[in-house]
Each structure stands twice: as C-alpha cells, then as structure tokens.
Amino acid sequence: MRYAHEVGNVRAAEGALMARLPEGTLMQRAAAGLARVCAGLLDRVYGADVVVLAGSGDNGGDALYAGARLARRGARVRVVAAGSRLHQAGLADLRAAGGRLIETAAAGEAVAEADLVIDGLTGIGGAGALREPHATLARAASEASGTVVACDVPSGVDASSGRVEGAAVRADVTVTFGTLKPGLLVDPGASYCGVVELVDIGLGPYLNDPDVVSPAAEDVRPPLPGAESDKYRRGVVGILAGGDEFTGAAVLATGGAVHGGAGMVRFASVPHAVELVRHRWPEAVTTVIEPGAKALDAIGRVQAWVVGPGLGTGDDAEELISAVLSTDLPVLVDADGLTVLSRRRDLLTRDAPTLLTPHAGELARLLDADRTAIEARRLEYVRRAAAELDATVLLKGSTTVIAEPDRPVRVNPTGTPWLATAGTGDVLSGLTGALLAGGMSALDAACAGAYLHGLAARLAAGGPHPEAGESPISAYDVITALPDAFRTLR
Numbered sequence: 001m002r003y004a005h006e007v008g009n010v011r012a013a014e015g016a017l018m019a020r021l022p023e024g025t026l027m028q029r030a031a032a033g034l035a036r037v038c039a040g041l042l043d044r045v046y047g048a049d050v051v052v053l054a055g056s057g058d059n060g061g062d063a064l065y066a067g068a069r070l071a072r073r074g075a076r077v078r079v080v081a082a083g084s085r086l087h088q089a090g091l092a093d094l095r096a097a098g099g100r101l102i103e104t105a106a107a108g109e110a111v112a113e114a115d116l117v118i119d120g121l122t123g124i125g126g127a128g129a130l131r132e133p134h135a136t137l138a139r140a141a142s143e144a145s146g147t148v149v150a151c152d153v154p155s156g157v158d159a160s161s162g163r164v165e166g167a168a169v170r171a172d173v174t175v176t177f178g179t180l181k182p183g184l185l186v187d188p189g190a191s192y193c194g195v196v197e198l199v200d201i202g203l204g205p206y207l208n209d210p211d212v213v214s215p216a217a218e219d220v221r222p223p224l225p226g227a228e229s230d231k232y233r234r235g236v237v238g239i240l241a242g243g244d245e246f247t248g249a250a251v252l253a254t255g256g257a258v259h260g261g262a263g264m265v266r267f268a269s270v271p272h273a274v275e276l277v278r279h280r281w282p283e284a285v286t287t288v289i290e291p292g293a294k295a296l297d298a299i300g301r302v303q304a305w306v307v308g309p310g311l312g313t314g315d316d317a318e319e320l321i322s323a324v325l326s327t328d329l330p331v332l333v334d335a336d337g338l339t340v341l342s343r344r345r346d347l348l349t350r351d352a353p354t355l356l357t358p359h360a361g362e363l364a365r366l367l368d369a370d371r372t373a374i375e376a377r378r379l380e381y382v383r384r385a386a387a388e389l390d391a392t393v394l395l396k397g398s399t400t401v402i403a404e405p406d407r408p409v410r411v412n413p414t415g416t417p418w419l420a421t422a423g424t425g426d427v428l429s430g431l432t433g434a435l436l437a438g439g440m441s442a443l444d445a446a447c448a449g450a451y452l453h454g455l456a457a458r459l460a461a462g463g464p465h466p467e468a469g470e471s472p473i474s475a476y477d478v479i480t481a482l483p484d485a486f487r488t489l490r
C-alpha cells in the first residue's frame with residue numbers, strides 16, 4: 001500500500017518531529033533529497049542551467065537550499081522570487097554558493113532555456129487559485145523544454161484534495177517529503193505530478209492513520225481456488241442486466257463476470273437479452289424472468305448480485321432492484337440501477353453490503369450535486385456519497401476512488417485514458433460482482449475489481465509491444481485481457 005496524508009496530518013507530525021530536532025533539520029533533509037533527485041535527472045550537474053522558482057514560504061526555502069546544493073556542484077543557478085518575501089536563510093545559502101536572483105521580467109526567458117526548473121512556489125501551504133506572478137510563472141514552467149521538478153507538490157495543486165482551480169505547474173517529477181499527499185494520487189492533481197518520488201525525512205513514526213491509500217499489486221488478492229473448491233464454493237454471481245432496449249451491457253457485464261473468477265455466473269433478463277448472452281457466453285446459466293416481485297425466485301441460489309447495466313429505469317427495473325436489495329446478500333448496483341436509486345434512496349436501507357459504482361454523472365444524480373464539481377473534487381464527493389448513502393461507493397473516472405464510511409479512501413493506481421469508452425463500466429460491474437461472490441468484502445472487491453480492470457485495459461491498449469505506445473481498445477478487449485491481468489498478481 002502507498003499511504004497519503006492530508007495537510008493537517010502532515011503538519012501535526014512535522015510539529016511533533018521538529019520538537020525533537022535542531023531547527024532547520026527537516027528543511028535540510030528535504031532539500032538534500034530534492035537536490036539528489038534533481039542531480040540524478042541532469043546529464044551533468046557541473047555547468048547545468050538551473051532556475052529556481054521560489055515563493056515566500058518554506059516550499060521556496062526547500063527549493064533555495066536545493067539550488068544551493070546544486071550550485072556547489074557547479075550548476076549555474078538563478079532564482080526568480082514570486083511575491084514580496086523570500087526564505088532569507090535559503091537565499092543567503094544560495095548566494096554564498098554562487099547562485100543569483102534575477103528579475104521577474106527575465107523569468108520567462110530563463111525558464112525557457114533552463115535545463116532544469118525547480119518549482120518552489122507553493123507546497124502544502126498553497127490555497128486556492130495561484131495569484132500573480134505565481135500563475136504566470138507556473139504556466140511558463142509548464143511549457144519549459146527542460147525538466148521540471150516540483151518541490152513537495154506541483155504549485156497550483158491542492159495537496160489534500162488534488163483540486164486545481166487555475167494555473168498549475170505541470171511537472172516531470174514531483175519530489176514529496178515525509179509522506180504522499182492525496183492530491184498527488186487523485187486527478188486532476190495527479191495528472192500534474194509526473195513521476196512522484198518520496199523522500200524520507202523521518203516523519204513516519206509521527207504520522208496518524210492515512211487519509212488515502214493506494215494499493216500495490218500485492219495488496220490485491222482475488223480469491224484463489226483450492227483443491228477442495230467446486231463451482232458453488234468459488235462463488236455464484238447473479239447478473240440482472242439488459243432489457244428490450246439495451247442488450248450490449250448485459251453481454252459485457254456477463255463477460256466481466258465469466259472472466260472474473262466466478263465459479264458460476266447466473267444471468268437473468270428478458271428473452272432477447274438472455275438469447276444474446278447465451279449465444280456469447282455459453283458458460284453462463286441463464287433464466288428468462290417475468291417482471292414482478294417474484295422475479296428472483298426462478299433464478300436459483302447466488303452469493304452476490306449485480307444489478308443495473310442496461311436494465312432500463314422504469315417500474316419493472318425498480319421492482320427488480322427493490323427485490324434484490326431486500327435480500328441479505330451483497331449487491332452491486334450500477335448504471336440504470338443507480339438512476340433508479342436516485343429517486344428511491346430509501347431502498348439503500350439494508351444490513352447486507354451494498355456497492356455502488358457510479359461515474360460522476362450518476363453520482364451527481366444520486367447526491368443531487370453538480371457533475372463538474374464532482375470531477376474537480378472526487379475525494380470529497382466519494383466520501384460524502386459513502387456517508388450519505390451508507391454504502392461502499394466506487395466513483396469511476398480519470399482516477400477511480402473507493403470510499404466506505406470511516407475508512408481511508410482507496411485510490412486505484414491502474415487504468416489508461418483509453419478506458420473511457422462505452423461498455424467498460426459494464427465489464428467492471430460483472431468482474432467486481434464475481435469477486436464479491438467469491439467472498440471478498442465490498443471494499444476489497446471494489447478495489448481488486450478496479451485494479452484488475454485498469455490493468456487489463458493497459459495490457460489491451462499496450463498489446464504485445466507496449467514500448468511502441470498504446471492503441472484504442474473496446475470493452476470487449478478489456479474482458480479478453482482479464483486473464484493476463486490476473487496472472488500479473490501471482
């Protein structure tokens with residue numbers, strides 16, 4: 001797991017640690033780590049052209065001390081001061097090492113020709129949209145042809161949330177201190193960071209529980225069949241999807257489940273959807289159901305339900321969703337099911353686990369909120385959704401985030417922009433339903449489902465020669481790549 005802490009937590013740990021150390025120690029540790037990474041990025045430090053963008057806080061101080069370390073190794077270091085103040089001791093050290101301050105008016109040219117730009121405008125103290133001249137400097141850095149290294153956080157990115165309200169530095173590398181910050185893991189902030197390097201400054205023992213975690217491959221443990229397993233013990237997932245209008249979603253969700261490790265997939269729907277699913281996935285056991293409260297009775301036993309993809313949003317769909325949520329089994333609700341729930345939130349009052357898998361638009365309907373606001377503040381809204389709806393919520397999108405009341409939010413590290421194509425969400429719901437039926441908790445199933453789905457998409461997009469770049473993929477390609485994604489976890 002990778003752990004991330006919000007600004008308040010970082011400051012509390014910093015205070016506790018600083019009380020035990022001589023003044024300035026932490027800043028020197030940070031600066032040393034930053035300078036080390038910068039030096040590694042340069043072909044040669046001696047003679048390299050380095051520009052430090054320094055704000056008036058300690059983030060600027062770190063950058064100035066790092067600049068001084070590079071200057072002592074022979075780099076030509078120039079500093080642009082943003083704002084009225086500069087960290088005085090840092091500036092004095094840089095000057096003593098041969099660095100010099102230049103006018104803001106000359107900054108554009110200096111940044112454009114630099115081999116390396118260090119962004120020390122704002123760190124965890126940054127708040128709201130960057131003001132001037134910070135915003136202009138951030139834009140210049142983002143367009144620089146040299147390597148751009150952000151100190152702690154790319155300036156303009158909110159460290160706790162990943163929110164970006166105006167200009168922000170697009171970094172090639174972000175060197176962060178003590179612990180990751182949630183804004184480095186969650187879009188839009190994450191997309192500004194480049195490669196994130198964590199520098200240990202000794203904060204670890206003083207940090208509280210993380211606010212956000214991001215799983216690595218070893219944290220994703222889908223259930224494995226043992227010698228004793230049979231299809232029932234491995235988990236039977238029931239899929240209620242498709243209708244007279246939409247059938248593709250049913251085929252794709254079933255495919256996700258068939259390749260998601262379920263012992264058996266039961267699929268139930270109207271005759272046309274059943275016919276298509278049978279044709280494409282002979283592995284699935286299918287049932288034609290009549291609308292009505294007794295629809296589930298004909299299907300046979302399952303360990304978890306997936307309901308919603310392509311189901312429609314009318315009275316029949318509502319009745320089916322109501323019946324499924326009245327069971328004492330884990331239920332994953334997706335797509336049309338979520339639209340129905342946005343007018344029937346009362347159906348969510350239940351004891352068994354409920355997993356909701358909305359994209360921003362569906363969550364906007366569920367919370368009566370604004371879609372754009374959700375996309376800009378994914379962490380805030382996924383937490384709010386989990387608390388208000390009393391469910392596990394997986395918010396799909398450029399960064400998929402998963403929340404359960406009173407737990408750290410999980411951020412999925414896999415995926416590719418090519419995943420933004422019709423039908424991939426249906427695959428995710430079938431896959432995750434299979435993991436739920438296999439006995440995983442809603443949080444772990446959501447996490448493993450998102451991880452495997454994103455990995456399968458990357459494998460599909462990268463093909464046999466990923467070094468040659470990625471290509472467009474279809475939802476069906478994601479299903480086909482799932483076995484390879486599972487294999488990478490072994």
Ligand SMILES: NC(=O)C1=CN([C@@H]2O[C@H](COP(=O)(O)OP(=O)(O)OC[C@H]3O[C@@H](n4cnc5c(N)ncnc54)[C@H](OP(=O)(O)O)[C@@H]3O)[C@@H](O)[C@H]2O)[C@@H](O)CC1
Pocket residue numbers: 010011014026027030055056057058059060062083121122123124125126127128129130131132134151152153177178201203
């Ligand atoms: N915590 C740790 O463990 C360690 C922390 N360390 C380092 O300290 C950093 C935190 O330093 P910090 O607290 O001085 O805040 P920082 O990020 O420099 O920003 C404050 C300045 O930004 C300005 N400003 C704010 N918003 C703005 C805007 N929208 N647009 C423009 N300006 C804006 C604000 O201006 P003001 O509002 O005062 O006018 C103020 O001058 C941290 O990120 C890390 O690098 C390490 O040295 C060691 C270990």
Ligand SMILES: [K+]
Pocket residue numbers: 059119120121122123150151152153154155
């Ligand atoms: K910064």
